[in-house]
Amino acid sequence: MTENTKNKPAPGICLSWEDVRKELPNIQGDEELFKRIWNDNEALAYMYIWQVLLSF
Amino acid sequence: MRNEKPDRIPIRPFVAEFTAKYAGYTCQEVTHDYTKAFEAACRCAADFDWDAIVPNMVYVWTGLTQAIGLKYYGVPGMDVPVNTGFQYREPPEDNAYMKEDEYDLLAADPTGYLFNVWLPRVSKYVCPQGQPVTIQNNLSFLKGGMAMLSYFTAFGPQIQRLREESGTVSAIAGIFKAPFDILADKLRGYLGLTMDLFERPGQVRRACEALMPHLLHVALTGADPLKQVPIGFWMHRGCTPFINMKQFDNLYWPTLKPIIEEIWRHGHQVLFYAEGRWMAHLDSFLELPEGSIVFHVDQDDVFKVHKKIGHKFCISGGIPNYLLAYETPENVRKFCRKVIDEVAVDGGYIMDASAIMQNEIAIENMKALTEFTRDYGVY
Numbered sequence: 467m468t469e470n471t472k473n474k475p476a477p478g479i480c481l482s483w484e485d486v487r488k489e490l491p492n493i494q495g496d497e498e499l500f501k502r503i504w505n506d507n508e509a510l511a512y513m514y515i516w517q518v519l520l521s522f
Numbered sequence: 523m524r525n526e527k528p529d530r531i532p533i534r535p536f537v538a539e540f541t542a543k544y545a546g547y548t549c550q551e552v553t554h555d556y557t558k559a560f561e562a563a564c565r566c567a568a569d570f571d572w573d574a575i576v577p578n579m580v581y582v583w584t585g586l587t588q589a590i591g592l593k594y595y596g597v598p599g600m601d602v603p604v605n606t607g608f609q610y611r612e613p614p615e616d617n618a619y620m621k622e623d624e625y626d627l628l629a630a631d632p633t634g635y636l637f638n639v640w641l642p643r644v645s646k647y648v649c650p651q652g653q654p655v656t657i658q659n660n661l662s663f664l665k666g667g668m669a670m671l672s673y674f675t676a677f678g679p680q681i682q683r684l685r686e687e688s689g690t691v692s693a694i695a696g697i698f699k700a701p702f703d704i705l706a707d708k709l710r711g712y713l714g715l716t717m718d719l720f721e722r723p724g725q726v727r728r729a730c731e732a733l734m735p736h737l738l739h740v741a742l743t744g745a746d747p748l749k750q751v752p753i754g755f756w757m758h759r760g761c762t763p764f765i766n767m768k769q770f771d772n773l774y775w776p777t778l779k780p781i782i783e784e785i786w787r788h789g790h791q792v793l794f795y796a797e798g799r800w801m802a803h804l805d806s807f808l809e810l811p812e813g814s815i816v817f818h819v820d821q822d823d824v825f826k827v828h829k830k831i832g833h834k835f836c837i838s839g840g841i842p843n844y845l846l847a848y849e850t851p852e853n854v855r856k857f858c859r860k861v862i863d864e865v866a867v868d869g870g871y872i873m874d875a876s877a878i879m880q881n882e883i884a885i886e887n888m889k890a891l892t893e894f895t896r897d898y899g900v901y
Contacts, residue, residue, distance in 0.1 A: 474630070474631055475631065475633055475634070476735075477735045477736045477738070477739030477740075478739055478743070479633075480633050480634075480637065509743075510667075510671075511667075512633060513670075513740075513743070514666070514667055514670060515633060515636045515637055515641065516633070516636070516736060516740045517670060517697075517740070518590065518592070518636075518641070518666075518670075519636060519640075519704065519708055520697050520698075520699055520704070520737075520740060521581065521582075521697055522582055522583075522586060522587050522590075522592065
């Protein structure tokens with residue numbers, strides 16, 4: 467993740483949408499929708515690793 | 523919790539393996555099967571009629587840690603006896619989970635560091651970067667993620683059950699730890715970190731600062747949306763003599779205070795679960811906004827703490843665990859009377875033991891604490 471991530475991910479994010487977006491084909495629909503759902507799922511992965519660190 | 527005077531003194535015991543003892547379970551059962559831990563907590567809350575508890579204070583569900591393959595727990599019934607509480611095993615100084623030259627890597631991207639470097643070291647299943655993945659690696663993430671979701675989702679119904687069956691509310695919501703403690707507990711280890719404080723203090727400081735926004739984020743995302751119960755802050759080794767005053771003033775506190783202030787700006791209180799002795803640092807805590815924290819007393823003198831900060835913050839705990847484990851109910855009542863007379867006289871006090879209660883606590887002494895506080899702790 468570190469070597470693949472150019473933008474330092476903000477809290478709540480593991481892989482930034484801006485970096486992932488570059489690897490996606492042209493988006494014809496609502497990019498904000500793609501971004502929002504991507505980030506929602508990112509939050510779950512983020513919760514996983516930080517909860518392992520803090521709680522378990 | 524807002525340092526006001528209620529109708530009566532709230533009873534909010536942080537009961538962990540005590541619940542297993544009371545409900546007839548082993549430590550292995552409540553640690554490895556969280557449904558039994560939930561059941562034991564509900565049974566205690568109902569029978570003792572407590573005002574608030576942690577829905578499961580045997581918080582580390584070892585079914586989850588086993589799915590991930592975490593190496594650092596001594597699991598009841600496997601690594602330690604069936605009726606011994608789970609143990610955290612800190613790595614030796616020469617085999618820490620984070621190496622001394624990795625501070626900059628951690629500071630550059632804490633989340634990436636945790637996934638790529640730390641997790642493969644603490645899990646026996648997760649493969650280090652660059653090595654072929656295995657089925658154990660893949661299953662660790664799949665089972666670990668699903669198990670965590672299953673566990674966390676179960677807290678909602680558990681909290682609802684406590685409310686319905688006994689009118690007991692959840693004592694805390696969310697989790698917070700200080701950046702320094704994260705480094706000491708799970709990354710460098712205490713011994714490694716204390717050496718780093720002398721050899722590379724700047725790197726330690728930058729790593730703590732890099733952790734700050736993440737620890738704030740985790741605290742806020744787990745907090746009570748109704749802002750009624752505090753975020754639990756587990757304080758481990760930021761006090762003297764684990765570190766000296768200079769290290770507290772220059773590192774621990776400056777990387778902690780802004781987070782507490784930001785949490786308060788969001789409308790959440792923080793429960794300072796001050797494990798150990800923090801008397802030397804109470805002046806620093808007095809810098810925080812009035813009512814922003816609840817200060818839990820462990821080994822400090824609860825009477826002295828009250829005199830020092832009771833005008834500004836609600837206080838909880840301070841009933842020694844040894845008293846509850848090994849003394850008589852009469853002595854428990856005597857000490858509770860003194861605390862109620864001197865600390866709780868104007869409100870701003872929550873009845874609880876000093877430390878998390880495991881299975882050495884005597885049931886008759888918990889009955890004495892509860893019944894005496896109910897009878898005598900009325901305003």
